[in-house]
Structures are given as C-alpha cells and as structure tokens.
C-alpha cells in the first residue's frame with residue numbers, strides 16, 4: 001500500500017482480533033511516530049507500549065470508556081514534554097502511528113488523553129517521569145470490522161486562493 005492509499009483508506013477501528021502483534025511490527029509503527037514533523041526538531045514525545053492483559057484492563061478501568069482497549073492486543077500511550085508546539089508535535093506523531101498501523105494491515109483508534117481527568121492516573125500507572133503529560137492512547141490490532149464513517153466532501157472544505165461559496169465543481 002502506498003502512502004496515498006494509506007491516508008485515503010485509513011479508518012478508525014474499534015473491534016479487533018485478539019491475536020498478539022510482533023514486537024518488530026510494533027517497533028516499526030512507533031518508529032513512524034518518532035519520525036513525525038516537529039517544531040524546531042524538538043521531538044517532545046515518549047511512547048509506552050502496553051500489551052499485558054491486566055495492564056490494558058487497568059488502563060480501561062481508569063479511562064472509564066474505550067472498552068475496546070481490553071480486546072485490542074496492544075495499546076501505544078503517547079506522552080509529551082510541556083514545551084511550545086508540543087500539542088502539534090504529538091498530534092503529528094499520533095497520526096503517523098495511525099497511518100503506519102494501517103499500512104501494516106492493522107486497525108487503530110486514537111483515544112483522548114490530553115486534558116482528560118484521568119490523565120494523571122494514566123501517567124502514574126505507567127510510571128511517567130514528572131515532566132511528561134499524557135497526550136493520547138492508541139489501541140492497535142488486526143481489524144475485526146470495516147466501518148465507513150461519512151466524510152464531508154472536499155468541495156465543502158477546499159477553497160482556492162480565498163474563501164468562497166462552495167462551487168460544486170469538484
């Protein structure tokens with residue numbers, strides 16, 4: 001799958017086969033997060049891979065939502081240092097992880113982390129250093145569903161040169 005097809009076809013997956021994922025594949029996916037665009041090359045992120053059944057169950061319990069975290073064989077937890085552009089940087093890294101997972105035939109779901117009331121408890125559970133903040137969690141596994149959420153058309157979202165009424169030409 002080339003990059004264009006990957007970005008066009010990726011969809012959030014919340015139902016997974018429970019087959020475990022190889023360490024090598026997970027590392028390749030996280031490595032794509034590591035290489036994301038980042039302001040001033042700050043790279044303010046850190047990643048924790050959680051695979052143990054009990055640990056994923058505990059994470060889900062702390063979150064109080066995202067029940068599929070119990071089924072997904074893997075969860076990548078993304079943290080960031082609190083510096084300028086950290087949110088943009090961590091977003092780029094997280095999206096790279098979603099795309100890399102899809103390119104490997106895996107489904108994933110970006111789960112909210114930053115600013116959520118459970119963020120400090122997730123950080124404590126995973127032993128995060130004091131200078132790191134939770135950004136997001138990404139569940140990961142072989143897809144067991146094929147959702148097709150509706151997407152707004154490009155014609156509603158793209159203007160050329162300046163904002164204008166949608167032309168309907170696209």
Ligand SMILES: Cc1cc2nc3c(=O)[nH]c(=O)nc-3n(C[C@H](O)[C@H](O)[C@H](O)COP(=O)(O)O)c2cc1C
Nearest residue numbers: 010011012013014065066109110111112113147149
């Ligand atoms: C910042 C952010 C937070 C999200 N948080 C959650 C979440 O907590 N739980 C969840 O099930 N999906 C979450 N999602 C996934 C979105 O619901 C999903 O991306 C959206 O419905 C669009 O579907 P698509 O990814 O298949 O295009 C989140 C996505 C983003 C970008």
